Amino acid sequence: MNIKENIKRLQDELSEQVTIVAVSKTHSNETILEAYNAGHKIFGENRVQELLPKYEALPKDIEWHLIGHLQRNKVKYIAPFVSLIHSVDSFRLLREVNKQGERNNRVIHCLLQMHIADEESKFGLSAEELHEILKSPDLANLKNMSIDGLMGMATFTEDMEQVRKEFKGLANIYKDVKATYFANDPQFHILSMGMSGDYRVAVEEGSNLLRIGSLIFGERE
Numbered sequence: 001m002n003i004k005e006n007i008k009r010l011q012d013e014l015s016e017q018v019t020i021v022a023v024s025k026t027h028s029n030e031t032i033l034e035a036y037n038a039g040h041k042i043f044g045e046n047r048v049q050e051l052l053p054k055y056e057a058l059p060k061d062i063e064w065h066l067i068g069h070l071q072r073n074k075v076k077y078i079a080p081f082v083s084l085i086h087s088v089d090s091f092r093l094l095r096e097v098n099k100q101g102e103r104n105n106r107v108i109h110c111l112l113q114m115h116i117a118d119e120e121s122k123f124g125l126s127a128e129e130l131h132e133i134l135k136s137p138d139l140a141n142l143k144n145m146s147i148d149g150l151m152g153m154a155t156f157t158e159d160m161e162q163v164r165k166e167f168k169g170l171a172n173i174y175k176d177v178k179a180t181y182f183a184n185d186p187q188f189h190i191l192s193m194g195m196s197g198d199y200r201v202a203v204e205e206g207s208n209l210l211r212i213g214s215l216i217f218g219e220r221e
C-alpha cells in the first residue's frame with residue numbers, strides 16, 4: 001500500500017473542484033503522517049473518542065472533519081478545533097454546535113446530513129426535516145455555526161444504478177436548497193457524497209467533497 005501514490009492517483013483523476021477527505025479512522029498516527037508528509041492536510045474521523053487523541057498528537061495544520069454520527073454531549077470536545085462537521089442531523093444538534101462555537105469564540109462549519117439510503121440504519125434528515133430546519137426563524141440567531149452544504153451516504157450495494165439514483169436525488173435537493181435559502185450566500189457550497197466504492201458515480205452526479213478511506217489507506221481490519 002503506497003499511500004502517497006494512492007492519493008496522487010485520485011488527485012490526477014479528479015478535477016481541482018473536488019476535494020478529498022482522507023478517512024483515517026482505525027489507522028495509526030504513523031499512517032496518517034505518511035499521507036500528511038505527502039502533502040495531504042484534510043482528514044476525516046467518525047468517532048470523537050478516536051479523533052481527540054489524534055488531534056492532540058498530530059500536526060496542528062491538519063484540518064479535521066467529523067464525518068460520523070455525533071452526540072450532542074460530545075460536541076464540546078471537538079468545538080475548539082474541528083474544521084467541518086459533516087453529520088449534523090437535527091436542529092438540537094445544530095443548536096449545540098452553535099452554543100459550543102460561541103463558547104470557543106468561533107464559527108463552526110457544518111453540513112446537514114441527509115438520509116438518502118434505502119437502509120434503516122443510516123442517519124440523516126428527510127427532505128421535510130431539512131426544510132423545517134432551513135425555514136426556522138431561529139436559524140438566523142445561530143451566529144456561531146455555518147451551514148456550508150449537505151452530506152449523504154448511499155446504500156451499501158454493488159448496484160451502481162441505485163447508488164446513482166440516490167446521489168442524483170441528493171444533488172437535486174442540494175441545488176434546490178441553494179437556490180431557495182442561500183441564493184445570496186456563497187458559504188453554502190459543499191456537497192459531500194462518495195466513498196471508495198462509489199466516488200466516481202458521486203462526482204458524476206455533482207459531488208465536490210469525497211470521503212475516501214480504503215482507497216487511500218487500504219482495507220480496514
Ligand SMILES: *Cc1c(COP(=O)(O)O)cnc(C)c1O
Nearest residue numbers: 023046067195196211212213214
Ligand atoms: C468510513 C467512512 C467513509 C470512508 O469509507 P471507505 O469505503 O473506506 O472509503 C466515508 N464516510 C463515512 C461517513 C465513513 O464512516
